[in-house]
Amino acid sequence: MxxxxxxxxxxxxxxxxxxxxxxxxxxxxxxxxxxxxxxxxxxxxxxxxxxxxxxxxxxxxxxxxxxxxxPQIRFDYNVQHAFQLQVSNFNGQIIPLGLRNTSAGQFSLTQNIFxxxxxxxxxxxxxxxxxxxxxxxxxxxxxxxxxxxxxxxxxxxxxxxxxxxxxxxxxxxxxxxxxxxxxxxxxxxxxxxxxxxxxxxxxxxxxxxxxxxxxxxxxxxxxxxxxxxxxxxxxxxxxxxxxxxxxxxxxxxxxxxxxxxxxxxxxxxxxxxxxxxxxxxxIPTVQAYGNYNLNYLNNDLDKLYRDNYPNSFAGLRVGIPLFQGxxxxxxxxxxxxxxxxxxxxxxxxxxxxxxxxxxxxxxxxxxxxxxxxxxxxxxxxxxxxxxxxxxxxxxxxxxxxxxxxxxxxxxxxxxxxxxxxxxxxxxxxxxxxxxxxxxx
The missing domain is CATH 1.20.1600.10 (Outer membrane efflux proteins (OEP))
Incomplete structure (x- = not known):
């Protein structure tokens, strides 16, 4: 009108x-x-x-x-203090595994393909x-x-x-x-x-x-x-x-x-x-992904972030639900x-x-x-x-x-x-x- x-x-x-x-x-x-x-x-x-x-x-x-x-991008952060370390038996000796203080940061990326x-x-x-x-x-x-x-x-x-x-x-x-x-x-x-x-x-x-x-x-x-x-x-x-x-x-x-x-x-x-x-x-779900990890390890808390031991990887994930009742x-x-x-x-x-x-x-x-x-x-x-x-x-x-x-x-x-x-x-x-x- x-x-x-x-x-x-x-x-x-x-x-x-x-x-x-x-x-x-x-x-x-x-x-x-x-x-x-x-x-x-x-x-x-x-x-x-x-x-x-x-x-x-x-x-x-x-x-x-x-x-x-x-693309889905996220960051995860973690810090951990162990009061008791996990141990392992190696040649009859009990050996502690790891360090008391650990911290990790993870950058992750995922991309849906299907x-x-x-x-x-x-x-x-x-x-x-x-x-x-x-x-x-x-x-x-x-x-x-x-x-x-x-x-x-x-x-x-x-x-x-x-x-x-x-x-x-x-x-x-x-x-x-x-x-x-x-x-x-x-x-x-x-x-x-x-x-x-x-x-x-x-x-x-x-x-x-x-x-x-x-x-x-x-x-x-x-x-x-x-x-x-x-x-x-x-x-x-x-x-x-x-x-x-x-x-x-x-x-x-x-x-x-x-x-x-x-x-x-x-x-x-x-x-x-x-x-x-x-x-x-x-149809299977298909995703591409990639991670970059920051790893910090030290028995002394004040020295925890002195050294970094990073690792990274990328991959392709295929999810196939075979049976769902x-x-x-x-x-x-x-x-x-x-x-x-x-x-x-x-x-x-x-x-x-x-x-x-x-x-x-x-x-x-x-x-x-x-x-x-x-x-x-x-x-x-x-x-x-x-x-x-x-x-x-x-x-x-x-x-x-x-x-x-x-x-x-x-x-x-x-x-x-x-x-x-x-x-x-x-x-x-x-x-x-x-x-x-x-x-x-």
């Missing part, structure tokens, strides 16, 4: 500046479009930050495993990186859908409040007219009382919607990772909402478009690599079955995605039909109300018909508003089911 501007983001950064947080609480609320809400969520959502950290953790784990291919563990790290590195990246993408998709639906939910309640305000204006005008007619003796007090009841009911609905709006703002902030104490205003182009709500419903459902399916494919490849790993364990064979069979099991997970995922797309498509088309029908109802209800109100003012219609027309108009407007935002939310669900949600 395109980020149109970032001044609001810069404004929010000042809220976290030490020493200024309290001052900023009373500042002008930040105004965010949907794109800016998403961008802020990408940067501050705890769930997404955790997945990004998991990706970095995976990268360090890969590099740690791949380090086995590098190692099944190191080979597993090399072959799986790409897939492990892909797996971590797919987890990030999935989190972003969830975040995009959740923030979008929360954003539209706030707009729906705001739009309902706007319609209720317009209805209150109409009802207040009707109340004034009916009261004036009552005072003038034209009608009895029934019309005036009905107008009062209708106005009070609408005001009660507005109060409920106002309180609901606070909770929905709070939920949107939660999805964005925005502190609840920071005020927020939303910016949107109402003229574009109807256009945004319409999408092509002829798109084919391809399981490979879904990141969840891609994750299973990655898991399948990792299982195949794991199976090969157990096969590689039948069929452990490698059982591990291979287990890995093969685990790989086969993922095949069923893939089949189940394909079926699940197909069902999910069908359900999301049916819901979207249903809301789309409601949207077109209810949009037409608003125009009809407005025309009916205007006609009846004019006839009432002319004394042709009873006030009960005016109230009925007002109620029909408000209901039509609220139903249309609800259908529009349900359609927008349904579109997000359908895009997710099809695997076409755009994320950065």
């Amino acid at each position: 395109k980020l149109y501007s970032i001044p609001a983001l810069l404004l929010l950064m000042t809220y976290t500046t030490p020493g200024k947080a309290q001052q900023q609480q009373s500042a002008t609320p930040a105004t965010f479009s949907l794109e800016q809400c998403l961008q802020y969520a990408y940067e501050h959502s705890p769930a997404l930050q955790q997945s990004l950290l998991d990706q970095r953790i995976a990268e360090h784990g890969i590099k740690s495993k791949l380090a086995d291919w590098y 190692s099944s563990d190191a080979l597993l790290a090399s072959n799986s590195a790409k897939e492990v990186r892909k797996q971590a990246s797919q987890n990030v993408v999935l989190t972003k998709i969830d975040l995009s859908v959740n923030v979008g639906k929360a954003f539209y939910d706030v707009l729906l309640t705001r739009d309902q409040l706007r319609l209720l305000d317009e209805d209150i204006v109409r009802l207040d005008r009707s109340l004034t007219d009916s009261y004036n007619q009552y005072e003038g003796g034209i009608v009895d007090k029934v019309d005036y009382k009905r107008a009062t009841i209708a106005l009070n009911n609408t005001k009660a609905q507005k109060k409920s919607a106002t309180e609901a709006l606070k909770a929905k703002y709070s939920f949107l902030k939660l999805q964005m990772g925005l502190p609840d104490s920071i005020p927020l205003q939303l910016s949107y182009d109402s003229s574009r909402l109807e256009t945004l709500a319409i999408m092509d419903t002829s798109a084919a459902a391809l399981a490979r478009n879904r990141v969840e399916y891609q994750q299973l494919e990655t898991q399948k490849r990792l299982q195949d690599i794991n199976y090969n790993y157990y096969k590689w364990q039948f 069929f452990k490698r064979v059982q591990n291979m069979k287990q890995a093969k079955l685990q790989s086969d099991r993922v095949n069923y997970d893939l089949e189940q995922m394909r079926n699940s995605i197909s069902t999910e797309v069908s359900q999301a498509m049916a819901a979207y088309k249903g809301y789309l039909n409601d949207f077109y029908t209810l949009r037409q109802n608003v125009a009809i209800a407005q025309e009916v109300f205007n006609t009846i109100e004019l006839q009432y003012r002319s004394g042709i219609k009873a006030y009960l018909e005016v109230i009925t027309a007002q109620t029909d108009l408000r209901t039509a407007e609220l139903n249309y508003s609800n259908a529009l935002y349900q359609l927008l939310g349904s579109k997000l669900d359908l895009e997710r089911a099809l695997g076409v949600v755009q994320v950065h």
Whole structure:
């Protein structure tokens, strides 16, 4: 999604500046479009930050495993004092062996030439990186859908409040007219009382919607990772909402478009690599090594490091595990079955995605039909109300018909508003089911 501007983001950064947080609480609320809400969520959502950290953790784990291919160099130091020397019988004489004080330093180098563990790290590195990246993408998709639906939910309640305000204006005008007619003796007090009841009911609905709006703002902030104490205003182009709500419903459902399916494919490849790993364990482990030893010997401790008797050597080590109680064979069979099991997970995922797309498509088309029908109802209800109100003012219609027309108009407007935002939310669900949600 395109980020149109970032001044609001810069404004929010000042809220976290030490020493200024309290001052900023009373500042002008930040105004965010949907794109800016998403961008802020990408940067501050705890769930997404955790997945990004998991990706970095995976990268360090890969590099740690791949380090086995590098030369391994170490130094060992030892100092020893013998209270009793070992002895040996030589030609009937007991002869002490060695000296009382010894010290040794050993530099050793080993280089893996073939190692099944190191080979597993090399072959799986790409897939492990892909797996971590797919987890990030999935989190972003969830975040995009959740923030979008929360954003539209706030707009729906705001739009309902706007319609209720317009209805209150109409009802207040009707109340004034009916009261004036009552005072003038034209009608009895029934019309005036009905107008009062209708106005009070609408005001009660507005109060409920106002309180609901606070909770929905709070939920949107939660999805964005925005502190609840920071005020927020939303910016949107109402003229574009109807256009945004319409999408092509002829798109084919391809399981490979879904990141969840891609994750299973990655898991399948990792299982195949794991199976090969157990096969590689039948191949001997080969290492090159070299040692350089420092040896110090003396009966007098203060003269221990006076003379050095070094030695050094290099060699090739081949490790051949001849028999391990069929452990490698059982591990291979287990890995093969685990790989086969993922095949069923893939089949189940394909079926699940197909069902999910069908359900999301049916819901979207249903809301789309409601949207077109209810949009037409608003125009009809407005025309009916205007006609009846004019006839009432002319004394042709009873006030009960005016109230009925007002109620029909408000209901039509609220139903249309609800259908529009349900359609927008349904579109997000359908895009997710099809695997076409755009994320950065």
